[in-house]
Amino acid sequence: MSRSESTLHDVAARVGVSTRTVSRVVNGEGGFSTATGARVKAAIDELGYRPNLLARSLITKRSMTIGLVGGSMTDPFFPELAEGVHEAASTVGLTTLFAATDDSVDRQHQVVESLRSRAVDGIILFPAGGLIEPIRILADDGLNVVAINPAETSVAVSSISSDITGGARTAIAHLRSRGRRRIAFLGSDSPYSTRREAGYREAAADDEPLVAKANPTADGGMIGAQEILDRWPRVDAIFAYNDLMAMAALRVLEAAGRSVPDDVAVVGFDNIGLSAHLKPPLTTVDLDQRNLGRLAVELLAEAIDTPERISRQVTHPARLVIRASS
Amino acid sequence: MSRSESTLHDVAARVGVSTRTVSRVVNGEGGFSTATGARVKAAIDELGYRPNLLARSLITKRSMTIGLVGGSMTDPFFPELAEGVHEAASTVGLTTLFAATDDSVDRQHQVVESLRSRAVDGIILFPAGGLIEPIRILADDGLNVVAINPAETSVAVSSISSDITGGARTAIAHLRSRGRRRIAFLGSDSPYSTRREAGYREAAADDEPLVAKANPTADGGMIGAQEILDRWPRVDAIFAYNDLMAMAALRVLEAAGRSVPDDVAVVGFDNIGLSAHLKPPLTTVDLDQRNLGRLAVELLAEAIDTPERISRQVTHPARLVIRASS
DNA sequence: AACGTTGACGTCAACGTTGACGTAACGCTC
DNA sequence: GAGCGTTACGTCAACGTTGACGTCAACGTT
Numbered sequence: 001m002s003r004s005e006s007t008l009h010d011v012a013a014r015v016g017v018s019t020r021t022v023s024r025v026v027n028g029e030g031g032f033s034t035a036t037g038a039r040v041k042a043a044i045d046e047l048g049y050r051p052n053l054l055a056r057s058l059i060t061k062r063s064m065t066i067g068l069v070g071g072s073m074t075d076p077f078f079p080e081l082a083e084g085v086h087e088a089a090s091t092v093g094l095t096t097l098f099a100a101t102d103d104s105v106d107r108q109h110q111v112v113e114s115l116r117s118r119a120v121d122g123i124i125l126f127p128a129g130g131l132i133e134p135i136r137i138l139a140d141d142g143l144n145v146v147a148i149n150p151a152e153t154s155v156a157v158s159s160i161s162s163d164i165t166g167g168a169r170t171a172i173a174h175l176r177s178r179g180r181r182r183i184a185f186l187g188s189d190s191p192y193s194t195r196r197e198a199g200y201r202e203a204a205a206d207d208e209p210l211v212a213k214a215n216p217t218a219d220g221g222m223i224g225a226q227e228i229l230d231r232w233p234r235v236d237a238i239f240a241y242n243d244l245m246a247m248a249a250l251r252v253l254e255a256a257g258r259s260v261p262d263d264v265a266v267v268g269f270d271n272i273g274l275s276a277h278l279k280p281p282l283t284t285v286d287l288d289q290r291n292l293g294r295l296a297v298e299l300l301a302e303a304i305d306t307p308e309r310i311s312r313q314v315t316h317p318a319r320l321v322i323r324a325s326s
Numbered sequence: 327m328s329r330s331e332s333t334l335h336d337v338a339a340r341v342g343v344s345t346r347t348v349s350r351v352v353n354g355e356g357g358f359s360t361a362t363g364a365r366v367k368a369a370i371d372e373l374g375y376r377p378n379l380l381a382r383s384l385i386t387k388r389s390m391t392i393g394l395v396g397g398s399m400t401d402p403f404f405p406e407l408a409e410g411v412h413e414a415a416s417t418v419g420l421t422t423l424f425a426a427t428d429d430s431v432d433r434q435h436q437v438v439e440s441l442r443s444r445a446v447d448g449i450i451l452f453p454a455g456g457l458i459e460p461i462r463i464l465a466d467d468g469l470n471v472v473a474i475n476p477a478e479t480s481v482a483v484s485s486i487s488s489d490i491t492g493g494a495r496t497a498i499a500h501l502r503s504r505g506r507r508r509i510a511f512l513g514s515d516s517p518y519s520t521r522r523e524a525g526y527r528e529a530a531a532d533d534e535p536l537v538a539k540a541n542p543t544a545d546g547g548m549i550g551a552q553e554i555l556d557r558w559p560r561v562d563a564i565f566a567y568n569d570l571m572a573m574a575a576l577r578v579l580e581a582a583g584r585s586v587p588d589d590v591a592v593v594g595f596d597n598i599g600l601s602a603h604l605k606p607p608l609t610t611v612d613l614d615q616r617n618l619g620r621l622a623v624e625l626l627a628e629a630i631d632t633p634e635r636i637s638r639q640v641t642h643p644a645r646l647v648i649r650a651s652s
Numbered sequence: 653a654a655c656g657t658t659g660a661c662g663t664c665a666a667c668g669t670t671g672a673c674g675t676a677a678c679g680c681t682c
Numbered sequence: 683g684a685g686c687g688t689t690a691c692g693t694c695a696a697c698g699t700t701g702a703c704g705t706c707a708a709c710g711t712t
Contacts, residue, residue, distance in 0.1 A: 058668085
C-alpha cells in the first residue's frame with residue numbers, strides 16, 4: 001500500500017532482524033523460526049515490499065526471463081506462438097520478453113543484443129530470413145537459444161522445426177485423392193516457401209508444376225491468384241503459401257465466377273483462427289503454433305538448467321485440416 | 327565475439343584506465359580525450375563488451391523499459407496496438423515488455439507487480455474488465471500508468487479513450503442514411519459493449535432497439551446472429567460488437583439466403599486487417615490501434631520525465647470505414 | 653609569479669540483493 | 683558435564699554500474 005519503494009533494509013529495520021534473515025524468509029530458504037517468519041511476513045505486507053529482481057539477478061546470474069524474438073506481432077503466425085511460449089514459460093516461473101525483427105537480420109542482431117543486456121536466461125527465436133547462421137554464432141557465444149522453423153538446421157543450434165514439406169505433401173496428396181490434377185502452388189518469395197514448394201513438387205510429381213509467387217499477404221495473394229487464373233485457366237486446385245493468400249484466392253475465384261470447391265479447390269497453410277470462418281471454410285495445414293511454442297520453452301528450459309551446452313533438433317508434425325474448400 | 331561475459335573492469339584492465347573512464351566513454355559523457363576514447367572503444371569491440379542494464383538500472387533508477395499489459399495476444403485488437411506502442415517506444419529509446427491478463431483483475435495485479443519488480447519506468451494498460459479503480463490504486467502508489475480505453479475514466483489516472491460511442495453513433499447514422507430502419511445490435515457481454523450500445527441507442531432513437539448478446543468471438547457471433555434472425559426476421563442491418571462477430575454474421579446471413587448488403591447490411595468494429603478481405607469487404611469502425619499505442623507512449627513518456635504526478639485524459643477519434651457490406 | 657580555470661582522469665561508496673561463512677545458544681548423548 | 687550437532691540467526695563481500703567528489707597537470711590571466 002505504502003509508497004512503493006521499500007527494501008529488505010526497511011523490512012529488517014521494522015522487524016529488528018538482519019536483512020539476511022528477511023531475505024531468507026522472502027525466498028523460503030529456511031533457517032528462521034516460525035515466529036520470526038510470521039513477523040517478517042507481516043512487515044512485508046505492511047510495507048508493500050516487493051523484491052527488486054534487478055538486484056537479485058545481478059548476483060544470482062539468473063533473471064528467470066526469456067526472450068521471444070519474431071518477425072512481427074501482426075504476422076498471423078506469431079501471436080499464437082507467443083501465447084504458447086508465454087503460457088509454458090509462466091508455468092515454469094519464467095517471464096517472457098517479446099521483440100520484433102521485421103524479418104531483418106540487422107534488426108534481429110540489435111534486439112538480441114538488447115535482450116542479452118537485460119540478462120535474459122535464453123532466447124526463443126524465429127530466425128529472420130530463416131537463416132540459421134547468425135543464430136549459430138549466438139549459440140557459439142554461449143547464449144541459450146532455440147530456433148523455431150529455421151530454413152535449415154545446424155547441429156550446433158537447438159531447433160524445433162515443423163514438418164512443412166510433409167504438410168505440403170499431405171495437402172497435395174489430399175487434393176490428388178479428390179481427383180485434382182491441375183494443382184497450382186501460390187507461393188511467396190519468403191524462404192519458408194521453398195519447403196512448401198518441395199512438398200508440392202514431390203507429391204504432384206506426374207503433373208505439370210504450376211507455380212506463381214507473390215508477397216505473403218492478402219494483397220499479394222490476390223495478385224498471385226489472378227496470375228494463376230490468367231496463365232492456367234484450367235487450374236482445378238490452388239495450394240497457397242498461407243491462409244492469408246488462400247483467403248485472397250477465394251475472393252479472386254469468386255470474382256472470376258469459379259465456384260469453390262466445385263471448380264477449384266483451395267488449400268491454405270497455418271490454420272489461423274479465421275480460416276474456419278471463411279466463405280467456404282478453408283482446408284489448411286495446421287502447424288499448432290501453441291504447441292510449437294510450448295516445446296520451444298521445454299527445450300530452452302532444459303538448456304538453461306544444463307551447465308554444458310546441449311543442442312537438439314526436434315521436428316514437429318504438420319496436420320491437414322480438411323474443411324469445405326477442398 | 328569472445329565469451330560473452332565481459333565487464334567494465336575487463337575493458338578498463340585491457341586499456342589501462344579506470345572503470346569510471348570506460349563508463350564515461352560508454353555513455354558518451356565526455357571528460358576523456360579522443361585518444362583514450364578510441365582505445366576504449368577498440369577494447370570494447372575486441373571484448374564484445376555489452377553494458378549490464380540490470381546493474382545500470384539498479385543505480386540510476388531508470389530501466390528505460392515500459393510494460394504493456396493487455397488481455398490476450400490473440401485478441402485481434404492487441405497486436406496492432408502492441409506494434410504501435412513498441413514502435414513509438416523504440417524511437418524514444420524505450421524497450422517494451424508485454425504481458426497478458428486474460429482479462430482477469432487478479433491476473434492483472436500479478437503481472438503488474440511482476441513488471442514493477444523488474445523496475446519498469448511505467449506501464450500502459452488495457453484494463454481488465456475495463457475497470458479503472460484497480461489502476462487508480464496503482465497510480466496513487468506512485469506508478470506511472472496510462473490506461474487505454476477504460477470503461478470509465480478517473481481524473482487520477484492518465485487515460486486515452488477511443489470515442490467508441492461516437493463511432494457507434496456514426497455507424498448507425500450511416501446505416502440510417504442508407505435507409506435502414508430495422509438495425510440490430512449484435513453485442514457482447516464485455517464491458518466495452520455498453521459504449522457501443524449507447525451509441526446505437528442514441529442514433530437509432532426512433533427505431534425499436536433490437537439487441538442480442540453473445541461472446542465476442544466468431545463462434546459467439548454465429549450464435550448471436552442466428553438469434554437475431556430468429557427473433558427479428560425482418561431485420562435489415564446488423565451492427566456488430568467487433569469484426570469477428572460481424573464476420574460470423576456474414577456467414578450466418580449467407581447460410582440463411584440473405585444477401586449482403588442488399589437484404590441486410592453489416593457493420594463491424596475494430597477494422598482488423600482481414601475485414602477488408604471478407605466476402606463483401608466489411609464496413610467497420612476504425613479505432614486506429616497503432617496511433618492509440620503511439621499516443622499512449624507519448625503520455626507515458628511525459629509522465630516519466632515529469633517529477634510531479636501528472637494525469638491527463640485524452641480522447642481519440644473513431645472513424646467509419648465504408649466498404650461493400652453496407 | 654601567483655592564481656584560478658579547465659580537462660582528464662581516478663577513488664570511493666552506493667544501488668538491493670544473495671553466497672559464504674561465522675557464532676551463540678540450545679539440546680542431546682554417554 | 684564435556685563434546686557435538688543443530689538451529690537461528692548475523693556479518694561481510696560481491697554482483698556491475700554510476701554519482702559525488704578528489705587530484706593533478708596544463709594553461710591562461712594579470
